[in-house]
Structures are given as structure tokens and as C-alpha cells.
Amino acid sequence: MLKETYSSKNSEYLTNNESWHVEDSPWKADQILRMIEKNGFNPKHIVEIGCGAGVILQQLQMKLKDQDILFEGYDISPDMVRLSLVNLYLHGFSEPHIFEYDTLSSEDRWNENFDVI
Numbered sequence: 001m002l003k004e005t006y007s008s009k010n011s012e013y014l015t016n017n018e019s020w021h022v023e024d025s026p027w028k029a030d031q032i033l034r035m036i037e038k039n040g041f042n043p044k045h046i047v048e049i050g051c052g053a054g055v056i057l058q059q060l061q062m063k064l065k066d067q068d069i070l071f072e073g074y075d076i077s078p079d080m081v082r083l084s085l086v087n088l089y090l091h092g093f094s095e096p097h098i099f100e101y102d103t104l105s106s107e108d109r110w111n112e113n114f115d116v117i
Helices: 001-006 012-016 022-038 056-063 078-090
Strands: 045-049 070-075 097-099
Touching: 022 056, 045 056, 056 070, 056 078, 070 078, 078 097
Parallel strands: 045 070, 070 097
Antiparallel strands: none
8 A cells, every 4th residue: 555655646645745745855965964963974885765866866976976875775666766876876786776675564674773764
């Protein structure tokens, strides 16, 4: 059921949020960067759950490009996974790590560790 909410072409979510909130992504990325810098944190592995079009990951990668960080994204929507992969590839990610994954109903990746979520 949850997957259909975000995947169906006629979904209520897509109807009400045609942009998938990409216009908010630069601001969100800046907030994450502020928290990282404020705490003197040096992340090596960043994941975004519900990565949508991948713009937050793309913004973080651009601003942290001098650091050795693995960026990953999960999304429940196969359409968003495809869009995110294309977007990240076009913005310099040679091998984007984006996965179709439902973090609420699947425990497959629950044992993975990340520095920033």
C-alpha cells in the first residue's frame, strides 16, 4: 500500500506534490551541512532515506567534494530511483548508489551503519 502511494502515476502524493519538493533541497542540504560543521563532524558515509530526485545528495556532494564520503539514497518509488540515478550521474556521480528500498517494511538493510542519515 505504501509503495503505491508514492509510485502510482495517479497517486494522491504525486498529484499534490508534482515537484517532489526539489525546490526545498538546497535549503535542506545547507541545514545538514550546518549541523556537520557546527559539530566538527567528519562523515564517511551519508544516506538519504526518501531521496526522491536525489537533489539533496547532489547538493551535499558538490559542497563536500573534497572529502572522501560515500553517498547513498533509498526511495520507495522506482520512478524516483530512476530520476535520482540520472540526476546524480549528470551531476558528476560516476556510480550513484541509489536503491529502491522500503525502510519501514523491510529489514534487509537495518544492520548497515551510516554517519549521517
